[in-house]
Amino acid sequence: MTSAVRPVGPTPALLAKHTPRRSALVRKREEADTLEPSSPSKRSKVSFDSNVEVQVVEEWGKSPAVVQESVRRAIQKHAVGDSTSYERIKAVFVPAKVDQDEASPTAVENHTAALLNNVSMLNKFCADLVNTVLDSNWLERSEDYVQLFTQFLANLVSAQGVHLPNVLRMLADNLAANPPSKNKTSKLPSIPLSKAYGRAHKTLHYLLQIIPSACRILLSILTNAFPHQTDSRRAHLVYVHNLLQITEYAPILEADILALITERLMKIDVQVQEDLEDLAEDAEEGVVRHIPQVGPDVAKILDDPEESDEDSDTDGETDEDTLRTRDIAKNVEKMDCILDMLFAYYDRQSRSPLTRSRTGFLDMLLSQFQTIILPTHRSRHTQFLLFHFVQQSETYVDIFVGMCAQTSFDKKKPAMVRQAAAAYLASFVARGTHVSAEIVREVWDYLSTELKRLHRDYESGCRGPDPQRYSTYYSLVQALLYIFCFRWRDLESGPDEDMEDDELPSIYDEERHWRVGVKETFQLNLFSKLNPLKVCSPAIVTEFARIAHQLRVVYVYHLLETNKRIRLSRFSGASSYIQVNRETALSARSDEEHHHLDEYFPFDPYYLPRSKRWIEGDYREWKGVPELDDEQVVESESEDEGSEDSHVEEVTETEDSNE
Numbered sequence: 001m002t003s004a005v006r007p008v009g010p011t012p013a014l015l016a017k018h019t020p021r022r023s024a025l026v027r028k029r030e031e032a033d034t035l036e037p038s039s040p041s042k043r044s045k046v047s048f049d050s051n052v053e054v055q056v057v058e059e060w061g062k063s064p065a066v067v068q069e070s071v072r073r074a075i076q077k078h079a080v081g082d083s084t085s086y087e088r089i090k091a092v093f094v095p096a097k098v099d100q101d102e103a104s105p106t107a108v109e110n111h112t113a114a115l116l117n118n119v120s121m122l123n124k125f126c127a128d129l130v131n132t133v134l135d136s137n138w139l140e141r142s143e144d145y146v147q148l149f150t151q152f153l154a155n156l157v158s159a160q161g162v163h164l165p166n167v168l169r170m171l172a173d174n175l176a177a178n179p180p181s182k183n184k185t186s187k188l189p190s191i192p193l194s195k196a197y198g199r200a201h202k203t204l205h206y207l208l209q210i211i212p213s214a215c216r217i218l219l220s221i222l223t224n225a226f227p228h229q230t231d232s233r234r235a236h237l238v239y240v241h242n243l244l245q246i247t248e249y250a251p252i253l254e255a256d257i258l259a260l261i262t263e264r265l266m267k268i269d270v271q272v273q274e275d276l277e278d279l280a281e282d283a284e285e286g287v288v289r290h291i292p293q294v295g296p297d298v299a300k301i302l303d304d305p306e307e308s309d310e311d312s313d314t315d316g317e318t319d320e321d322t323l324r325t326r327d328i329a330k331n332v333e334k335m336d337c338i339l340d341m342l343f344a345y346y347d348r349q350s351r352s353p354l355t356r357s358r359t360g361f362l363d364m365l366l367s368q369f370q371t372i373i374l375p376t377h378r379s380r381h382t383q384f385l386l387f388h389f390v391q392q393s394e395t396y397v398d399i400f401v402g403m404c405a406q407t408s409f410d411k412k413k414p415a416m417v418r419q420a421a422a423a424y425l426a427s428f429v430a431r432g433t434h435v436s437a438e439i440v441r442e443v444w445d446y447l448s449t450e451l452k453r454l455h456r457d458y459e460s461g462c463r464g465p466d467p468q469r470y471s472t473y474y475s476l477v478q479a480l481l482y483i484f485c486f487r488w489r490d491l492e493s494g495p496d497e498d499m500e501d502d503e504l505p506s507i508y509d510e511e512r513h514w515r516v517g518v519k520e521t522f523q524l525n526l527f528s529k530l531n532p533l534k535v536c537s538p539a540i541v542t543e544f545a546r547i548a549h550q551l552r553v554v555y556v557y558h559l560l561e562t563n564k565r566i567r568l569s570r571f572s573g574a575s576s577y578i579q580v581n582r583e584t585a586l587s588a589r590s591d592e593e594h595h596h597l598d599e600y601f602p603f604d605p606y607y608l609p610r611s612k613r614w615i616e617g618d619y620r621e622w623k624g625v626p627e628l629d630d631e632q633v634v635e636s637e638s639e640d641e642g643s644e645d646s647h648v649e650e651v652t653e654t655e656d657s658n659e
Helices: 012-017 024-034 064-079 084-093 105-117 124-134 143-159 161-173 193-210 214-225 233-249 251-278 283-289 298-302 320-350 355-373 384-390 394-409 415-431 437-461 471-491 518-526 538-550 557-563 611-615 626-658
Strands: none
Touching: 064 084, 064 105, 064 124, 084 105, 084 124, 105 143, 124 161, 143 161, 143 193, 161 193, 161 214, 193 214, 193 233, 193 298, 214 233, 214 251, 233 251, 233 298, 233 320, 251 320, 251 355, 320 355, 320 384, 320 611, 355 384, 355 394, 384 394, 384 611, 394 415, 394 437, 394 471, 415 437, 415 471, 437 471, 437 518, 471 518, 471 538, 538 557
């Protein structure tokens, strides 16, 4: 049996059959290597043009989603020190220069939306970016963008409170005469200033709604942003107008804002009075002539950035007094316009159907009187706000009179404040048309009782008139004299208070009946050692002496003659008896005017042309004594005729001597 022999090596057929298969990629590469070179004339299926310009998509050409992600990464890199992309974001909100391209409105909107979505990352280390956005021109953009920007501000201050003061400061600045967020570039369409102010108010209102605590911070910012008293009329009117707008949607700030306006108005008022005193005596008439009788239209001023209170006819003027008079006239006009705005504002409050509004504004006025008006010396017009509106309510007339009287007697108050309160009391009672005769009598009795008490305390230790030691006493006496000169008709016991002047008894009647205590008060105080007629204002004393003599209330002319020989400087501050020195031709004469009480009465005639319309019907003009005034007119005409006759005689004598 033959056995099969197994071949040792593989046969060629088997080797060919079992050769491993090559990959397609290897085969294609090998086939490509064996192909002949392609013909130069054969074109390839795909070709690239080496001359094509490659452009990089700029920051403001990206889609909103890409912008949002790039903003997020830029802020993250900025936090670790890489600010390249961060600075590019800031550049989007910076107004371009004349020779540069600026970001498109779409790009600005996309970046603002991106910042809104990443507001949680805008901490204090991103303050420069936030401030750049705040300083951008947003007021003149589209309504949609303004709404987006407002939402960004709201989310920003809610998430990052550190930026709240800067946001409020930006909005306050945009309520000024020239808003910084407007007209930063001429490439945006301009809008009226009134519309820009409206947008700023709407944004501020929204922020105060979501963050009520921002009101305290806002008040401080508004105070610091108030125009200086030397700034233009337009700067003041625009800012005051916008402040009054804030009170409509932020009533919690109403009292503080009105107090702020009153305080700044008082500074202008006092400065005007000081400037007038430095001028010649007849300069006030020149100032009044330079004030327009019709004030500017506030609505027109808001939309007219070119409006100016500069006079066009000042060119070529070189006289110093004339130029100064014009400057004072501008301040007076500025004060007149602001007062007119305040009168209108309070008038709307007084007509409000809400009881709280009708009485609340009077409470604010009384508060301003105590804290601002009364302590300020020599104001001239601001206090007429109180004068007008207090007279609309008998209750508030009584409250104001009581407030002044109480302050006059308060020993804890400074002497100057007590004297001012007495002046306000006397001036209000004397000048107020709606102050009833009953109030006049009550005030008279109140002052008489207090003077009787002070006289009892001072008389025993008094050695002569001393303005320093007895200043309160003298101020009350002067208030009494002033009231008598204006309201003596209400102190008579006989005639009806509704009688006209021509129906009153004649000054020549033998019997005039006065209320109990009128004559006694004069006798007790005027002829005492305190000698108030020597200390009170000479102008008021002279007028009182004339009226009192004609009405046969008291005769003081002999006392006035004696007082001419008394020098107050010898008694001022004296604690012991000092012999009265009589002046002679050889004695050294000193000016004693500063020892007399100031004849300042705060409700003297009101001359501001635009705002004086508000007090018409409230103000009592000087009437005097009818028969006595007629006699003065006749005497004045006689003196004029006598001076003319004397002049004719002098001329005749001169001609005779020449002949």
